[in-house]
Amino acid sequence: MIFRSHPYDSITTKEAIKVQLELRRKTVFPPLGKETRIVTGVDVSIKGGVAKAALVSLTCPQLLIVDTATACRRVSFPYVPGLLAFREIPAILDAVERMKVTTDLLMVDGQGLAHPRRFGLACHLGVILGLPTIGCAKSRLIGEYREPGEEKGSRTPLTDKGETIGTVFRSRTSVKPLFISSGHMIDLESAVNQVLGCLTRYRLPEPTREAHKASKLKMD
DNA sequence: GCGACAG
């Protein structure tokens, strides 16, 4: 397998932070306009120095899978809290090139605005692709919050320095909550509603849940 | 200096 080079392959953490401060100026958070017909879940798994990105697209509101695109690439950036995008974006972009459908929204396994510099993986992907994106993380990176009620649908605000940066959302009764935040081209309320519309019987919304499965590196 | 820390 041959792996093309990518600008982020040789970047330093200092330069990475500079890139985030530069790109974040392009983020916008309007109410989601056009209705969502296709939602795409994004996730990456890494094993033995190789990253496998998966983009699974499903119809709304039926949630039927209409496309699955994956791509593998050697990872060249370490895991640094706050700089996850530089580790996962190269592989994700390779997978994007293999998509056969046009999507209306990306649901990303990671943070959006709920990030120390307000520019998590979801924001970064949204700006680069010019698409609406939602950050749907399984745990907290930054911010304070009160534990939401145990019932599915319960939510509390995730705040930092006095501002609301996301929503802590119980996607299913008695499971750990999700940390939802805007990535790009969508407001927080719309983001939460989009995630809600993609829930079935599991903790994770279908797009992200399917992308997680499709990104798994298996040994056959 | 100490603790926290998406995946």
Place this chain on the structure above:
DNA sequence: ATCTTGTCGC
């Protein structure tokens, strides 16, 4: 994220 089997709880 990954390393890993059976098992407790809703």
